[in-house]
Amino acid sequence: MAGKSNPTPPLKVANYIIGDKIGSGGYADVYKAYKTADRKECVAIKAVLRSTLSSGSTDNLITEIRLLKQLNHDHIVQLEDFMCDENYIYIVMEYCSGGDLSHFIKLRHRLSESACQRFLQQLASALKYMREENVSHFDLKPQNILLASRRNPKLKIGDFGLAQLMTESEFSSKVKGSPLYMAPEILLKKQYDAKVDLWSVGVILYECLFGKAPYSSSTMEELIHRIKTDKQIQIPHNTSISSKCRDLLVRCLERDPEKRIGFEEFFNHPFVDLEHKPCPENIDKARALLCQAVEHDEKLNYEEALTLYTESLLYLVPTMHAENDANKRTSLRRSVTQYLSRTEILKKLLSQNGLEIQLPSIPYISSDQTESAESPSINAPSIVMLNSFTVEHHQNVEELLSLASTTATMTGAIDIAKSGELYEREASYSIALEKYELALGKLLSLLSNEPHGRRRDLLLDVIKTWMKQAEQIKGILDTRKREVELLAAAGTDTSQSKQPEKNTFSLADKFGSKVKSESSDKKRESRLERQKSRSRNSSASSIISVLTPISGLASSFQSTKLLTEADYERNCSLQ
Structure with a gap:
């Protein structure tokens, strides 16, 4: 008669109420729990x-506890306590x-470049x-990177079971990690250094961008076999x-x-851009730059003001x-x-003077919907209610990709259009329109x-x-462009400003009937002369009025006084 397996001992953790199991690992289960003193x-x-612990897994556990006690960072899962009983x-x-x-x-299939960044x-x-x-993780993968919340998620590195103390000049020979994310030298050379973590970061970034790991x-x-094949990973060119x-x-x-x-080099790479990471010191830098920008703006030093605003x-x-905080983030x-x-507006004013300034690209502003860890709604609107893609549309795209698998030109164009959908979801409309136009052509x-x-x-x-x-996107961008032109015209010469001519060019013209758009170049010399000769104070107030008062930034950005909707609309409708 076969012997019965021993039942798993019950969990008993002092001062905690054990809830649902939320994960399992090689030698452990993870549970959601509540403090008895505060069940929230x-x-x-x-x-x-x-x-169930072997000598090796015991060593890993001891290392994990020791390192978690040592590490304290916003983007690393924090150890709160550890204890043990007889089981x-x-x-x-x-x-x-x-x-x-x-x-x-997996919920999104892939992420936009701005979200990845x-x-x-x-x-x-x-x-x-x-x-x-001097800590190396050795098991970086999406499953070991947690999101602190469902709204506006913040990454947290977890599972330090394979981590160890290791300087950049040291080497290890023990095979560890997850094959899909481990650097080739771990399997091939049996000797490696801390840079294997950077390979894993590359695989994670690749998966975020393209929906699957390269191998x-x-x-x-x-x-x-793919790991052992001495062939460099190719970055897809159709996206x-x-x-x-x-x-x-x-x-x-x-x-x-x-x-x-x-x-x-990695930490200083412009795509990583740690120089501008969120921190109190950088908030102070932003505040100082804004003060300088407004000062130059009030003095009509537009070139300096534009550079400082951008920085x-x-x-x-x-x-x-x-x-x-959702309210502070909205503010x-x-x-x-x-x-x-x-x-x-400043770019427009400077362009009228024939000045084009090379400026760094400002990061894209995503909607709060994009930042949610919830399953994205197919019909959920973006900031200006554009994302009207149906389930049927997504199914059609996937079926078309399958049928076009042997036509690289078609699959490449479809991928470009899908990237346009991602940028549209983030309200990066200029880039979304660029992708759509390229794909549609x-x-x-x-x-x-x-x-x-x-x-x-x-x-x-x-x-x-x-x-x-x-x-629809082009309509949004045209409206914004007209608002900027009106404000720029108001700043140049309020009494002479005119409503800009309606742009009749449409995508139907470009891709359908191929009707050529009619446009005429407007001479701006007289306007520029008026700008140079007008009083420095003639309309500066109407331009500066669209800005958040800088005094509100003295204590914090969150306490900044904002223009009301009516104020902003009045400024945008100046004639």
């Missing part, structure tokens, strides 16, 4: 059954309600701190990413560890995204939007030669949908 306060408890070892950690990055990616900046900030503490395979044998992003990916995913990017926004936008978003509007060319059949019907359907979206 949640924690995560990792319960390790002592009878279990308990590790009590902060609870991350947003799940893990792997689930976040924000997450990467957080991850790099934690890695920089870990390097200062994704259906079997372990296939995966090992549009910035040169900075592509450069970082290529350098992180260099198979030769000697040629792979080093930690110092301040490089600090302000990440700060806005990092703010956890910051309004302020940032107003300063962005002011930069557009390619797809319409293909449509003219496509034979009748299911693939042609699907192609026509998605083209119509993307053209509709692009037309």
Whole structure:
């Protein structure tokens, strides 16, 4: 008669009420728990059954506890307590309600470049701190990167079970990590250094951007074969990413560890952009730059003002995204939007004078919806109620991709249009329109030669949908452009400003009937002369009135006094 297996001992953790199981690992289960003193306060408890521990896993557990006690960083899961009884070892950690990055990616299939950059900046900030503490993780993967909340998620590195203290000059030979994310030298050379973490970061970034890891395979044998094959990872060329992003990916995913990017270069890379990460020091820098910008703006030193506004926004936008309080984040978003509007007005004024200034790109401003760790609603609107994609549309796109798998030109164009959807969701409308126009140009060319059949019907359907979206975006951008022109004209000469002519060019003109748009160049010499000769105080107040009063920034950005909606509309309708 077969013996009965011993039942699993019950969990008993003093001062905590054990809730649902939320995860399982190699030698432990993780539970959501509540403090008995305050049942609103949640924690995560990792319960390790002592009878299942080998000597190696015991060493890993001891290392994990020791390192978690040592590390204290905003983007690393915090250890709150640990204890043990005759059956279990308990590790009590902060609870991350947003799940893990792997689930976040799967819900969205892939992330926009701007969302990837924000997450990467957080991850790099934690890695920089870990390097200062000589800690290497050795098991970085989306499943071990948690999201602190469901709204406006913040990344937290967790699971330090394979981590160890290791300087950049030291080497290890023990095989550790998850094959899909581990650097090739761990398997091939049996000797490696701390830079294997940078390979893992590259794989994670690749998966965020393209929806799957570069060595994704259906079997372990296939995966090992791909790792052993001495062939550099190719970054997809049918999707549009910035040169900075592509450069970082290529350098992180260099198979030769000697040629792979080093930690110092990684932390200083322009795509990582740790210089502008959210922190109190950078808020002070932004405040100082804004004060200087407004001062120059009031003196009509537009070139200096534009440069300073742009520099301040490089600090302000990440700060806005990092703010956890929804009301404060909304307040910051309004302020940032107003300063962005002011930069557009100044660009217009300077352009009228024949001045074009090369400025760094300001980070994209995403909607709060984009920052949610909840499953994104197919019909959820973006900031200006544009995202009207139906479930049927998404199904049609996926079916078309399947049918077009042998037509690289078509799949590439579809991927470009899908990236346009991502930027539209983030309210980055200029970039979204650029992607849609590029994709539609390619797809319409293909449509003219496509034979009748299911693939042609699907192609026509998605083209119509993307053209509709692009037309709506163009309407938004045209409206914003007219508002900027009105404000610029008001600042130049309020009494002489005119309503700009309506732009009759549409995407239907460009891609449908091919009707050429009619436009005429307007001479601006007389206006520029009036601008140069007018009194310095004639209309400065009407321009500056669109700005958030700088005095409100003296204590904090959150307490900034904002223009009312009516005030802003009045400024935008100046004749």
